[in-house]
Amino acid sequence: MTVLIFRSGRDSTEWWRTQLREEAPDVEVRLWEEPGRIEDIEYALVWNPEPGVLKRFPNLKAIFSLGAGVDHIFVDRDLPPGVPVTRVVDDNLTARMTEFVVLHVLRIHRQLPLYEAQQREAVWRGHPQTATAERTVGLLGMGVFGQDAAAKLRLLGFVVAGWSRTAKDLPGIACHHGAEGLSPFLARTNILVCLLPLTPLTEGILDAGLLASLPEGASLINVARGQHLVDADLIAALDGGHIAGAVLDVFNGEPLAADHPFWRHPKVTVTPHIASLSDPRTIIEQVVENLRRCEAGRPLLHQVDPARGY
Numbered sequence: 001m002t003v004l005i006f007r008s009g010r011d012s013t014e015w016w017r018t019q020l021r022e023e024a025p026d027v028e029v030r031l032w033e034e035p036g037r038i039e040d041i042e043y044a045l046v047w048n049p050e051p052g053v054l055k056r057f058p059n060l061k062a063i064f065s066l067g068a069g070v071d072h073i074f075v076d077r078d079l080p081p082g083v084p085v086t087r088v089v090d091d092n093l094t095a096r097m098t099e100f101v102v103l104h105v106l107r108i109h110r111q112l113p114l115y116e117a118q119q120r121e122a123v124w125r126g127h128p129q130t131a132t133a134e135r136t137v138g139l140l141g142m143g144v145f146g147q148d149a150a151a152k153l154r155l156l157g158f159v160v161a162g163w164s165r166t167a168k169d170l171p172g173i174a175c176h177h178g179a180e181g182l183s184p185f186l187a188r189t190n191i192l193v194c195l196l197p198l199t200p201l202t203e204g205i206l207d208a209g210l211l212a213s214l215p216e217g218a219s220l221i222n223v224a225r226g227q228h229l230v231d232a233d234l235i236a237a238l239d240g241g242h243i244a245g246a247v248l249d250v251f252n253g254e255p256l257a258a259d260h261p262f263w264r265h266p267k268v269t270v271t272p273h274i275a276s277l278s279d280p281r282t283i284i285e286q287v288v289e290n291l292r293r294c295e296a297g298r299p300l301l302h303q304v305d306p307a308r309g310y
């Protein structure tokens, strides 16, 4: 069994080679920099592979995403046909995402940006508090992350609404779906959290029209992908006052350019795509399990549907 590791923009591929060798000594690991005979390569472990490269391997049996998202794979319009693609699904990854979402929902709900600004000016002034039961958090995307965040936000007493592609019935959550469900979902949302996968249908979804459909004074948390957001539309909505603030973890270009207005915008909180980082040990475990499954002809864990793109 020969596995090729193609990783760019994150940890070193050499580190992954060492780890994978420890977990599966029977597997031969090649690095993208020196793939050797292309016919040998049966599996590819990838993060942001260059479009066009994967189809060069004629005997590829599966492609494993090193993250939860697979947009970095499906952006390649020339993938080898019929080769299954899997992604990472992990309780620990989900818990970290929920921590980030809850942290920022509470920060907005309890007006921390306002109190931080007051502290800088040595201003001692309290403001009225809204109860969680009077605040609706709307989750765009009710998959693994969306459902976990929704359950935890419910425990804190927030009103929680969710929007997904297909209909859902989740206890205590106001579920909306499809194009016709988007407007009523937005109209009731005070804090909007984007947890959608990036697909042709969700690219650019966070635009002027969507932001204008939120109630005056709503806030945005984008922890999915930067390409969901039309940056200029958000800046206009913040400057015009319709949107009160935004927390952005993901960006149209990463790393975010030093001169991008988001860095210094007083109503924007920037974090460097760290909302939830995959634990490499778990990824290796899932990859090894999937290698064994594939060799045994058993169904793969967390296989995605290329037609849906997630």
Ligand code: NDP
Pocket: 067, 068, 069, 070, 140, 141, 142, 143, 144, 145, 146, 163, 164, 165, 166, 167, 178, 195, 196, 197, 198, 199, 201, 202, 223, 224, 225, 249, 250, 273, 274, 275, 276, 277, 310
């Ligand atoms: P899932 O695939 O489990 O869930 C996706 C959700 O989005 C589903 O509810 C799905 O609907 C919904 N959806 C997809 N397309 C549409 C559409 N066109 N209209 C309406 N709803 C749609 O994904 P996860 O929750 O595991 O992950 C979400 C994303 O988070 C990842 O794709 C990745 O981009 C991002 N991410 C960000 C990280 C960070 O650190 N910032 C870390 C890891 C991931 P349905 O349920 O009907 O299928």
Ligand code: OXD
Pocket: 066, 067, 068, 069, 070, 276, 277, 278
């Ligand atoms: C992922 C990510 O998709 O880190 O796993 O964004």
